[in-house]
Amino acid sequence: MTGPCGSYDLVVYRATPAGIIAAITASRLKLDCLLVEPTGRIGGMMTSGLNAADILNDSLINGVALEFFRNIRDEYGMSVLPARIESRIALKVFRRMLAESRVQLALNNDIGAVTRQGATITSCMLGTEWVAGRWWMDASYEGDLMHKAGVPFRVGREAADEFGESFAGRQAFRPMLPWASRMVIDPRQDGRLLAHVQPPSRTALGAGDDDVQSYCIRPTLTALPANRVTIEPPRDFDFSQFELFRRLGRSMRIGRVAAKAIPLLGTTWKSAYFNLAELPGGKVDMNSGPAAPLNNPTLTRGWLDATMAQRAEKANEFARYTQALLWFIQTDVSVPQGVRDFFGAYGLPADEYPETGHLPPDVYVREGRRLNGARVFRQQDVETGGADPGDAIAEAKYHLDCKPVNWRSNHTGTNVVREGMFFTQDAHRYSLPAWILLPDPAACRNFFSLCGVSATHVAFGSIRMEPTWMELGSAAAIIAHLADQRGCLPHDIPGADVRRLRDDRFYQWPAPKFLTAKLREKVTGYYRRIAKV
Incomplete structure (x- = not known):
């Protein structure tokens, strides 16, 4: 496939x-939508190992995003919204929701050149x-x-004095193991810095x-013998690294x-080497530990460019x-x-x-280019409740959280230190x-930037959760629809109007679980009609 041609109301990259949520929302609002994916796989990180969805408050999820989580709940036969989801189940539900929509999906296609007329993006090259x-x-x-469209963006960390943020800019050096403040690790071997250690x-x-x-890469693991593939070392790997x-x-x-059973979620196992979150299907989501981290600053360098x-x-x-x-x-x-x-x-x-x-x-x-808009969301905005009620289009809840930015030798060349990591106690x-x-x-x-929002590096560390991105994607589609109806800029659409349309059009009324999918849709349609939606 060389790529679809023609004209669309909305192109989502x-x-x-x-x-996916933005495209489905737009489609239900009668916008002709093209969803472009350079690979053959959909679902981003939710279908690629990020199985613990970091939902700290399921009451914050609305619209088509809520529909997705309810569909997952029904797949598992649960009574509550699941926060830990197998990749294969997320992929199944995303595929079904897209198949039921009017979204045109262009897999294995990438956007090349982008054309503009002044401050308006007009077209792009897709295939040929x-x-x-x-x-x-x-x-x-x-x-x-x-980047391709020439929209202003930021990369990296703001200086502390730009917005007065306490976590901004280069941070103090910390020990590689957070509980071992006096630990000393020689950063050199045979006169050379160890692999992955920066000067x-x-x-x-x-x-x-x-x-x-x-x-x-966020591995999914299992201890069930019937589903377990033995881990083997990669061919010709240099373990001196x-x-x-x-x-x-x-x-x-x-x-x-250490094991901790968390109500409605499951068990989490922690050690210096891993953080394992229990999933349905006898699986676990593996997060990084400090003693042998999955998160690797050295391999990260150069990705964006x-x-x-x-x-x-x-x-x-990786x-x-x-x-x-x-x-x-x-x-x-x-x-x-023991480990x-x-x-x-x-x-x-x-x-x-x-x-x-x-x-x-x-x-x-975890972090790429971030939109450089007329205003920038800051650490202080996260800490003090964010936008005014009239401006709000979505709610979020999470800690200020940043993984290590650097592993380095200290100034005297006598120890290995990590730098840039922060995690606040309170969400x-x-x-x-x-x-x-x-x-x-x-x-x-x-233009809308859904995952690279106009926020500082510090604030972004809290916003960057998949359920939040899904909420913002749905809101962006609603804003575009309202701007079309009113003939105005998207910047002129009040947040309260976005929430009102979202709740009127995309609230998923509950239907009994024993009904077939077709009957459930009829019941939902009935609820919508009597509510005059």
């Missing part, structure tokens, strides 16, 4: 959860054809369409830079694995690193025996990611305004 669009949405994690930084505390928080982690392991006397082909090579590096790290934790003598005994029971799930050897196919791009609840999605109208009048 990347079939991430935000992009030109595609025109009235509205454009960037749902990529990297902000690639924003000392002379950047002042609080200074800005173009660094982003670290990426990873893990000397830093061996030194960290040797500094620990015991390998404790890389071509798609170069990113594919870097994704292969995959090899991740597979080798899993093998390392299971087998290396530097890892405490090896526990983790050795796990393997890769045979029913997930068969096309990529049962490791998730996508790199978890903040706050409202998000429409302007977080929109460029300054002088820069562009028909």
Whole structure:
């Protein structure tokens, strides 16, 4: 397929959860929508290993995003909205929702050149054809369409004095193991820096830079023998790359694995090497531990400026690193025996990611380009409740959270330190305004950035959750629809009007679970008619 041609009301770039929800919402509002995905897979990180969805308050989810989570709930036969979802189930529901919509999906197609007339994006090259669009949405994690369309953006960390944020800019050096403040790890071997360790930084505390928080591949694991694929080391992998982690392991006397049962979620197992969140289907979502981290700042560098082909090579590096790290934790003598005994029971799930050897196919791009709009959402906005009620289009709740930005030698060359990581004890609840999605109208009048919003690096560390992106995607489609109806700029649409239309048109009235899908739709239609929606 060389790519669809023609003209659309809306072109959405990347079939991430935000992009899918935006496209479906727009389609239901009678906008002709094209959803462009350069790969053959949809669902972004929710179908690629990010199985713990970080829903801290399910009452914040609305509209078509709520419909998605209710569909997942029904797949599992649960009575509550699930926050831990298998990738294969998320993929199944996304596919079904798209199939039931009027969205045209262009898989294995990428946007090339983008044309503009003044502050309006007009068309793009897709394959060998030109595609025109009235509205454009960037749902990529990297902000690639924003870059190609010449929309102003930010990358990296603001200086502390730009917005007065306490977590902004270069942070103080911290020990690699957060509980071992006096630990000393020699950063060199045979006169050379260890693999993954960067040279000392002379950047002042609080200074800005173009660094982003670290990426990873987020493995799904299982201990069920019938579904377990044994973890093997990647071919020709140089395990001397893990000397830093061996030194960290040797500094620990015991390998404790703590278990905590969380109501309505499941059990979480934590150690210095992993954080495992229990999923349905006998699986776990593996998050990073500090002693042998999945999150790798060194492999992260260069991703945003890389071509798609170069990113594919870097994704292969991440995959090899991740597979080798899993093998390392299971087998290396530097890892405490208790950790090896526990983790050795796990393997890769045979029913997930068969096309990529049962490791998730996508790199978890936690932070990319961020829109540089007329206003910028800051740490203080997260901490004080965010937008005014009249401006709010969505609600969010999460901690201020940033993974390591650097692993470095300290200034004296005597220790390995990590830098840039923060996580606040309290989760903040706050409202998000429409302007977080929109460029300054002088820069562009028909563009929305869904996953690279106009926020500082610090504030972005709280906003960057998939349910929040889904909410913003749905809101963006509603804003475009209202702007069409009123003949105005999207910047002129009040947030209260977005919420009102969302709640009137996209609230999913409950129908009894025992009904067939067809009958459930009839019941929902009845509820809508009597409500005059």
